[in-house]
Amino acid sequence: MKVFLKRHRRWAWTIGSALWAGLLLFPVYWMVQTALSPTENVLSRNPTLLPRDVSFDAFTQLLEDPTTYSWFQNSFIVMGVTAVVATTAATFAGYALSRFRAPGSQSVTFVMFLGRILPGTLIALPFFVMFRLIGLLGTLPAVVIANTSAIIPFATLLMKSYFDSIPSDLDEAARVDGCSRLQAMWRVLLPVAKTGVAATLIFAATASWVDLLFARTLLFDENKWTVPVGIASMIGDVQVDWNQLMAAGTLSVIPVFILYWFTEKYLVEGMTAGAVKG
Amino acid sequence: MRSTAFLTRIPFARRFMREDVAVPYLLLLPAILIVVGTLLVPLFILGNMSIRDVQMASLDEVFQAPLTVDHYTSVLTDPDTWKSLRVSVVYVVGSVSVAFLIGFSSALLLRQVFPGRKVFRTLVLVPWAVPGITATIAFLWMLAPTFGVVNYILRSFGLIDTDINWFANPDTAMAAVIAPTAWKSYPFFTVMLLAGLASIPSELYEAASVDGAGRLDKFRYITWPGVKSYAFLAILFNAMHAFREFDFIYASTRGGPAGATETIAIRIYNEAFEAFRLGTASALGMVTFVIVALVVIFGLAKQVRSAMGTSI
Numbered sequence: 001m002k003v004f005l006k007r008h009r010r011w012a013w014t015i016g017s018a019l020w021a022g023l024l025l026f027p028v029y030w031m032v033q034t035a036l037s038p039t040e041n042v043l044s045r046n047p048t049l050l051p052r053d054v055s056f057d058a059f060t061q062l063l064e065d066p067t068t069y070s071w072f073q074n075s076f077i078v079m080g081v082t083a084v085v086a087t088t089a090a091t092f093a094g095y096a097l098s099r100f101r102a103p104g105s106q107s108v109t110f111v112m113f114l115g116r117i118l119p120g121t122l123i124a125l126p127f128f129v130m131f132r133l134i135g136l137l138g139t140l141p142a143v144v145i146a147n148t149s150a151i152i153p154f155a156t157l158l159m160k161s162y163f164d165s166i167p168s169d170l171d172e173a174a175r176v177d178g179c180s181r182l183q184a185m186w187r188v189l190l191p192v193a194k195t196g197v198a199a200t201l202i203f204a205a206t207a208s209w210v211d212l213l214f215a216r217t218l219l220f221d222e223n224k225w226t227v228p229v230g231i232a233s234m235i236g237d238v239q240v241d242w243n244q245l246m247a248a249g250t251l252s253v254i255p256v257f258i259l260y261w262f263t264e265k266y267l268v269e270g271m272t273a274g275a276v277k278g
Numbered sequence: 279m280r281s282t283a284f285l286t287r288i289p290f291a292r293r294f295m296r297e298d299v300a301v302p303y304l305l306l307l308p309a310i311l312i313v314v315g316t317l318l319v320p321l322f323i324l325g326n327m328s329i330r331d332v333q334m335a336s337l338d339e340v341f342q343a344p345l346t347v348d349h350y351t352s353v354l355t356d357p358d359t360w361k362s363l364r365v366s367v368v369y370v371v372g373s374v375s376v377a378f379l380i381g382f383s384s385a386l387l388l389r390q391v392f393p394g395r396k397v398f399r400t401l402v403l404v405p406w407a408v409p410g411i412t413a414t415i416a417f418l419w420m421l422a423p424t425f426g427v428v429n430y431i432l433r434s435f436g437l438i439d440t441d442i443n444w445f446a447n448p449d450t451a452m453a454a455v456i457a458p459t460a461w462k463s464y465p466f467f468t469v470m471l472l473a474g475l476a477s478i479p480s481e482l483y484e485a486a487s488v489d490g491a492g493r494l495d496k497f498r499y500i501t502w503p504g505v506k507s508y509a510f511l512a513i514l515f516n517a518m519h520a521f522r523e524f525d526f527i528y529a530s531t532r533g534g535p536a537g538a539t540e541t542i543a544i545r546i547y548n549e550a551f552e553a554f555r556l557g558t559a560s561a562l563g564m565v566t567f568v569i570v571a572l573v574v575i576f577g578l579a580k581q582v583r584s585a586m587g588t589s590i
Contacts, residue, residue, distance in 0.1 A: 013392035020387060021401040024380070027416040027461065028404065030427060034419060043425050093309035100302035108306060108313070115317045117570050119522040119543035122563040125550045126320035129327070129340060149316030152309055181301045210409035213524045217551060228411040232529050235415065242419055249412040260407040261400075 028253070035059070035246040042243045058247035068248070070223050071230040074140060075209060078226055079255075081144045082208035086151040087201045093152070094159025095185050099168065112153035120150065124217045131218060138220050146214035151204045158203065162196030163189065202263045206256050227252045321567065328560035349561035358537060358545070359562065363569075366541040368452060369459075369527075370520040374513055376460035381467025382509075388468070389475045399472075406465035410458075410525030417458040418530055421445060445530050448538045455539050459526050463519065467512050474508030475501070521570075542566050 022029075034042055038055040062068045097109060115123075127146050128137065136142040166189060174184040190197065212228040219225055225233070231252060234245050323340070328350065330343035353359050384402050388395060405413065420427050421444040432438045444454040482500050491499070524543055527533060533540030533548055540548065546566065550559035 010392045013387070013390045014394050014398075017387055017392065017394070017398040017402075020384070021398050024384075024402060024461075024464075025404060027413070027420060027458075028408065030420055031412070031416045045425065045430070047425070047427050047430055089308040089312060092305040092307075096302040096305035108310060111313055111317060112309075114571070114574065115313065117518045117522065117574060118567060119546060119563075120524055121522075121543045121547040121550075122324070122566055123317070123320050125546065125556070125559055125563060126323035126327070127316075128550075129323050130320065133338065145316070149312050152312050156309055206407065210411070210525075212409075212411050212528070213547075216528075217547075228409060228525070231411050231415060235418065235529060240418075242422070242425070245415055246419060249415050252409055252412050253407070256407045256409065257404075260404075 031246045031249050034242055035250045037243065039241075039243045058243045059251070062244060062247055062251065067222055068230060071225050071227045072251070074224060075226040075228075076255075077140060078143050078147065078211075078215070079205050079209045082147045082151065083201050083205040085144070086148045086155050086204040086208075087197060089148075089152055090155035090159045090200055090204075091190075091197060093156045094161075095163050095189065097156065097160045098163035099171065099181075109157075112156060115150075115153050120213045123150075124213055127214070128217055137218060138224065140219075140224065142218045143211070143215050143226070144208075146218060147208040147211050150211075150214070151207050155200045155204055158200050159193075159196060162193045162199075166192050198263060202259050205259060209256055324560050324563050324567075326560075327556055328564045330557065332556045332560075346557070349557040350565075352558060353561045353565060358540075359565070361537060362540050362542050362545040365452075365537070365539065366521060366543070369456065369523075369539070369541050370517050372452065372456045373459040373463065373520045374516050376456060377464040377516060378467050378509070378513065380460065381464040381512075382471055384464065384468040385471035385475060388472060402468060403465040405462050408462060410462060410523075411529050413458040413462045414526050414529040417454070417461070418445065421454055421457070446535055448535045451531055451535055451538045455527050455530055458530075459520060459523060462526075463516050466516060467509075470508045470512040471505050474505030477508075478504035 033051050035058055036054050036056070037051045038053050038057065041052050093108075124146075127142075131137040131142040131145075136145075170188055170192065171179075171181075171184040174188040175181070179187065210228060211226070212232060215226040215229045216232065219229060222230075222233070227248070231245070231248050234241070234248060327340060329345055329347065330340065331346045331348075332340050332343050388399050388402065408416075421429075423429065423441045423443040423446075426441075426444075428444070429438065429441045432442075442450060444450045478500060482504075483496060486496050486500060521541075522543055523541070524547065527539050527541060527544050528547065531539045532552075533544040542562070546559050546562050549555050549562060
């Protein structure tokens, strides 16, 4: 036995990890399992680990309903616009904070940091008033603006840490060759910081895709809702259609999983870099 | 460049452009505008609403409403304010410690060299990518009283006789909202602590083995000191996150039952958007802002500075 364990120790770790990962991912599995079960099998006092029958009814019902379909459309619009605007602003600001010791840049960072700690609900209330005053309340642009502003602080710190990791000799060399500061950034630094820009873009896309608070407080018409608001509305006080709810949850996960799958490496690097080095 | 060529005739502007004095500010401008427009202006509006008698119907004349200090007196004398502060502390400490334990265990496991390690690293980090609302409904369903799988498991092991209504019972509601919160946030600890573990030179462990150190000694004298600073930062970030958290609690209990899960963040929302007491909500928001600012400036100044980057 002892010899066996010694020889197969590496595999023992594999089995242990498989069990651990299985336990940790059970909530996701259970959601998908329920979404794929026919409604009559969902409400059971003796649930089975594997689905007894597989049915895609819950998914087709969701996507055929014009209201639920529009939630996905709205979410994609908010995600796309927010990601591009936030990443652009964060790239410029991150470059400035990384390369210049301008007076006042420290207070900019501090204010950004403060914005990350304050509860979002505290900001959502004046946003509600502001957007009402300028007539944007109840529209998707309001949600885009709110999300962009919430994302920029962290995205900026992320980009700053990427620019910090690039030796400034590189832009000095570009300057000697006759580039202006902006040209140096555009032609020399950005190609090097490509992965940083990608990671920031993914971060911004994910953060706006999952936003519940701003969309919940700034949108009223159910055809304008985003996916998280729609899902929250499906949790009834008395009765819940678990089958449909889990199907909506499964669909909500797919876009982020796709983004995450392709970019996990950069994200992990970016998150640790952003957090450790600031 | 041509359109700005005339500027170079003005001595001040020439210096400004040649030495790139303006460039950093121009680059920062979009970010500054957004931060001012969406953080400082909102705080100004919030401050105004907190000292004025505003109603939902007269919201457009918010700056003309009569002045009052009633909102502050009612917020500061209401025992529920301090209760929600306590609830916030319990929620933050609870979710951060559970996430830390799961995240650290995962990191220690994934540090080992074994077949399939990369696949498992990706799998273990998956909850990170799950939207908060989706994590919440997954746990709402698992913890559902009659048909939930958790109660089913407890029933089949004979641990409970009657089903527990996890989210509706005042004794279990806090644990129920902590579960999805910790589940979504543990991958952050895993990533940070894996980075910390990778920074420990393996020679240290070899030397310790030569000296006859046991597993526990190695953990205490090598592993923990090596990852301590990473762990601290991860705890700080996660605590900040849990303090401002909205999604999990709003989607499951909305702060109930009887305020058992009503954190400060949720209380502000409920006051403003459920009870429509905008003035009280604003005053509560200002009090929270002051508390956060004091904690950041005095309590965590050093840590925050290092988190923001020592070079600035």
